[in-house]
Amino acid sequence: MKKLILSTALAAMMAISPALAETPIPGGNMIVTYKDDVATLDPAIGYDWQNWSMIKSVFDGLMDYEPGTTVLRPGLAESYTISDDGLTYTFKLRPGVKFHNGREMVAEDVVYSINRVVNPATQSPGQGFFGMIEGFDASAADGSALSGVSAPDASTVVFKLSRPDATFLHVMALNFSYVVPKEVVEAEGADFGKKPVGTGAFSLTEWTLGQRLVFTKNPDYWIAGVPYLDSFTVEVGQEPVVALLRAQNGEVDIPGDGIPPAKFTEVMGDPAQAANVVEGGQLHTGYITMNVTAAPFDKVEVRRAVNMAINKDRIVQVINGRAVPATQPLPPSMPGYTKDYAGYAYDIDAAKALLAGAGYPDGFETELYVMNTDPNPRIAQAIQQDLKAIGITANIRSLAQANVIEAGGAGTAPMIWSGGMAWIADFPDPSNFYGPILGCGGAVEGGWNWSKYCNADLDALAAKADSTVDPARADERLKLWSDVYMGVMEDAPWAPVFNEQRFTLKSPRMGGADALYVDPVSIPVNYDYVYIKE
């Protein structure tokens, strides 16, 4: 395999993105609102969809994405090379990048940051992503230094992997890989998440707990001219309905929680308001898991019958058309999505016949677990009615998120509606929808594979796909992944129901390409590249 070298001039980077066709205007303060408080801005800890994009603006990783797309590009790394066997990655750091405290970022910082995430003392929810790095098992167990990461000089970082992994560059673009300054982390300890210092386009300048966070432009940011905004303010504790009304009054630029269902029809029905709404796909799938290790869902006919019994169009109608019916685990905007696969058709008679064939002519009684926040109990009731039509009585257990996750992990829940805890991709790669939620690795006690579905053949196929590192064979790899998910649909441990669409409302003064407002990796918006037109 030939060596791949990517070298990017800043000017070239600016030119690539069609998002920036019109000339952005610098300056101004943007106001974004959320209902829930921001938990932490520590990149090793933060794992909520709200803080995910804020962390992206405060910190950087070796890799990054083109704004508004799922296309990888180098970030803090100026260039990188991959060895022929796909096991050694050498990153050359961009010179002169400074942390917000003024110190220059060097290779040792990268090594420290990766070690910190893997160290069990950090208690990072992202630790599992780094399993391909050599020495991971030992470090993850006792916190010793990773043997697979090193800094031969101040501007070079070398990663050695224990297996070829095509997702490695995506992992380097994950928030968990972001570079933090050791001295600040050690000084602040656990409070680092409230007083973050990174290399990002914005630095946090005010945090009033439960009320407001202010992010201010980093004048020394390593991409010249970026960010465009002088600052952005995040106001928390704002009900979505309040936020929308304030946006309609021009007091808020982006209601972060989107358009509340009750207001959706009104907004979309008014051309003036609808013009400010940007619609986009989301790397999300809502699905029903069925526990394949216990009767009656140990029979594939039963699981297929459930797939055929769900009236997905009706469920999409119940949530006011803010989603598209799903046919497979992957969402349509994910690479590797199988376009010509129609999924299981809604067919009650065929479903009944399958049930009868499996020995359940009169159906059976089971339980459907669901998280107890609206609209999930409603969706569960719609599913319940669909199942009743083929003779399955599903009693709903509507519980707090933590209780549902516990029941799913323990394998005591026959069926779970994933809503509210559903899989939103960590990174835009098909492998992300497999490992922990459909693969054998997650099918253990406490794992997130709530179906407890384990198909060794598919696991092998998945491993084969991910060891296809050569970018020239990327299409071949995606075909393999497509085969994996088609195999999953054949065994039907899930009934995929819908893929949520994103509808971002922005104030008329906000500028920048639409893609920035439905950025697949930065929800709700890409803070670094949007700007104010006036």
Next chain:
Amino acid sequence: MTAAAPSATQGATPGAIGPAPRGPSVLRRLMGRKLALFGFLAILICVGGAVFADWLAPFDPDEQFFDGLTIEGAPMPPGPVYWFGTDLLGRDLLSRLLYGAQTSLIIGLVANGAALFIGTLVGVTAGYFRGITGTVLMRFTDLMMAFPALLLAICLAAIFQPSLWIVALVIAFVNWVQTARVVYTQTSSLAERDFIAAEKTLGAGHGRILFRHILPHLLPTLIVWGTLGISTTVLLEATLSFLGVGVQPPTPSWGNIIFENQTWFQAAPWLVFIPGAAILLLALAFNLVGDALRDILDPTQQGRD
């Protein structure tokens, strides 16, 4: 929250001592009061709606009608087919309200019955036997008073994973405290009285004293608290269901109807305010009847307006 709490903790209500008034005369006096009569009728209507829901409800409360939602998924406003409109799943609101009355009343009776039972048991034991047991029981009661009731109920509901009966028991466990305190005060003052001492010297057993003398004297208080407590219980059930930790769907409860539809309260206010009015009416009815009963049964309250 706890509607009956303030008067319970005032300690200014020594309670009924002396012969309890006879049943028929209580009922007649109750009916003589306009407000109590109103409350009584409201309770009758709710009970009637609950008992005859099978006949009264125009539709199956759980059926999600295709024409119950617009193409955009909005609920139907009140109209000729669905009198009270439909909810966000296209179900008939009137039918769900009628069946919801069953839920409220079952929980009201079971939870409150259980709370009354626990409260009486604790109060009588502590007040009659005194000593270590009494002290421990009453200190435990103090402790329960200091719990933020709703937080406790939410935690309990999370542990036991709600069903109709679990919700009832959770409410009972939170609500027995006031009864226990009132019963304790009364029992301890009764136990000191001469005729109890006389019984004891005559060799009467504890059982005889408790069932022949103490409990009959407690009866008026228990009736009053039993009635007022249903109101508290109905409100607490509604609140738990409103927070999504109460009665499990699709079983309708007035609280969870509001929980499921509250995001639409601007566009479809009937979905929130009709069940809201029902909760208010039922709680009010039991409060009015309970208050009238207190006036009638409790001699210390008489003449106090």
Next chain:
Amino acid sequence: MLAYILRRLVMSALILLGVSFITFVLLYVLPADPVRQIAGRSATPETVESIRRQLGLDQPFIVQYGRYLWNLLQGDLGRSYLQKTEVAVLISARLPATLLLMLAAIVCELVIGLTLGVIAALYRGRALDNVLMLSSFVTVSAPQFVVALLLLYVFAVQLGWFPIGGYGTFAHLVLPALTLGILGSGWYARIMRSSMLDVLRADFIRTARAKGLGRGRIILGHAVPNAILPVIAMIGIDIGIFMSGIVVVESVFGWPGIGQLAWQAIQRVDIPIIMGVTLVSAFAIVIGNLIADLISPLIDPRIKLR
């Protein structure tokens, strides 16, 4: 008196100890694992066990509780599992909002309740009295969340007088305070009414009347100040009721107080936060009751402190 207060304080401390124990037991048996919330969805079983060990959640119950108590005695409420921030910091950042709402609610209750109570007493037995007493029953029977939504609908959505929730200005405070104020006013009105009636029958009022003082002066200058005492004792109890229901009001109005904090923590079994909020609420309740009990003898000399 001092000995009594001291004894009550010790008793209060014991009650708080009991509350902490029971809450800890409840959270211990909760069928949800905080470690899985921390470890995330891609964690290996080894990671999960390692986090469990670090947090001491692999220890027997009694050790865990002992540790918590030991830290608590040193004023340490621990750190949030998911936010990693000290619980004391999180609570103290949100407590002012809760206290502000409580204060405003009590003011509302008193203003509405006392006014209606006095009027009802003066019009005793007449139609106005009956209407007021019926409405006091309506307020104690109304579910908090329904009143909250109703006020939002009428005054914020339809009339647009107030914001639909949130925090920051006086306008934000009005509706949540009014919700609590209306609901609590019923009890104050009833107590004020009967207290007024007692006072109006008292000798010194008759004397004042005999002296020929004007009706207005008698009522405002003599009757009301004397009748108000029993009401003050109720404020202490009111704190308890307020703390019990705080989750609902704060969630409907998006009020950034400790109720919201607790609610979010319960969803994700962030045990240190749940413990912290429970203890702070219980503390407020205990103190409120203590104040109520201390005031009682001042009002009614027949009540003795035991």
